[in-house]
Amino acid sequence: MKKHQWVATFLSLICTGLGMFYIGTPGMIVGGIILMALQGASLFIFFMTLGFLGLIVAPVALGVHIVGLIITVVYFNYRTPKDPFKAQKRQRQFSSPWKIAVRTVIGAALFVGAIYGGYTTGSEPFTKSGAEKRVVQEAAESYLKQKYNESFKVTDVRYTWATGTYYLRAHPEQNPELVFRLESNDDNPPEISNENYLNELWALQLKEILTPLADELYPQTAFLSTWVNVGHNQTVERNYRNLNSENGAAVGSQHVSLTVFADLTADNLLTEQERVMELVQRMPEVMVEGKTGIQIDYYPSELNTPGNVKKINKGTFDEGFNGGKQTHIFRVDDISEITSANDIEIRDLSKD
Structure with missing residues (x-):
């Protein structure tokens, strides 16, 4: 395969019709424009139908691309001029690098324009500038x-x-x-x-308030996340500690989640229930009034690694960490319902 055939084939492979512009005969240029326009139209139809015609449009777009590639290959393999004059004309056609470059640049610009036009026009009704x-x-x-x-x-x-x-x-x-x-x-x-600015602000402040308590009861083995729901407030109060019904700013509800790395067994389960009970009893001492839920997820201690802790703090558990590795769970929607350690039901997930 000659040099120009390789180049033209490669250009047709990466951009529909571009190799035809590289060849540069009037017929090839017109054909390349038609193929590029069809590509743009395919993209337009795809976005105008929100992708629902993708199973139809995708084969059409791929077919147009293949047609351009085939035309380029056929031109060099099956249209070798027998007439010496035509052969000389073709030779001159590829003897001017600057003309080849100009044609190719124009073709590339038209291809990009067709794709961009199809995309912008097709998606415009569903997007904003x-x-x-x-x-x-x-x-x-x-x-x-x-x-x-x-x-x-x-x-x-x-x-x-x-x-x-x-x-x-x-x-x-x-x-x-x-x-x-x-x-x-x-x-x-x-x-x-x-907007949930206060939700996020109060949740961050609540986490800072509860962290010392969690660190005391679960030294370096428990990691907190908190959620606070804004109630029907009459005033804007950005300090979580100042929330109360008297000043017209109070929480609607709040939730505390702990990820605990501990190897729970039948021997230490009662001890863990008592520790959870202490946590539940002491939380109201530092939290503002409001319905409070809590969930504790237990994982093997071997998973207490810096990488996993980073995921917890970002709230980005992946399936490799979370899927199938959790051992126990405790959850209650209102801690006021808990009166003794007997109300602490830590469920063994291996028995579910």
Whole structure:
């Protein structure tokens, strides 16, 4: 296979019709344009139908690509000119590197344009432009600043056409680690709703409050996560310790989760029940009033590694860690229902 045949075949392999532009005859260029337009149209149809016609569109797009590749190969293998004049003409066609480069660049630009046009036009009804997202971002930041009297940064804006809703993620400028969610409709001006800044802020503060107690009862073997549900508050209170019904700011409910690395057996199960009882009795001493649930997940002590602890703190248990390795579980939706260690039911998952 000659040099130009290799190059043209490779170009047709990576981009539909590009090898035909490399060849550069008028017929090849027109054919390449048609194939590229079909690729763009296929992409347009795919996104316009939200992928539901993918089983039809994908074979068509692949077929168009293969056609371009076949045409390129056939041109070199089955169309060798017998007429010396035509042979000389073809030789001149590949003797000008700059013309080949120009044709190829034009073909690549048309291919990219067809793909980009098919994608943007096909997905446009279901997406929002960068400018539209910036409007929502600025509206959200303004809303948060006015409500909490501090500056926030919206870091992610995503639009879901099915619900006509923007889903955003934000954090206080002074605390990038405290990420929370909020939503907006697509009205003009946007209306911000369902933000959970206080939920995340109170949960973080509650974790800091409970950590010394957990460390005391479970030295280096238990790791906390907390969740706090905002109640129907009349005022904005950012300090968890100040929450009470008297000042019009209180929690709706709260939940504490512990991941404990311990090898529970029949010999030490009673001791663990007593320890859980102590935990349940002492939690209300440092927590604000409100319905409180607790869940403790037990795993073998051998899994207490820095890597697994990091996953726990990030809330990213993977199947290799979580699937099938948990040994016991204790859960109750309201700790006020627990009056003695006999109410502590630590379930052995191996018996389920």
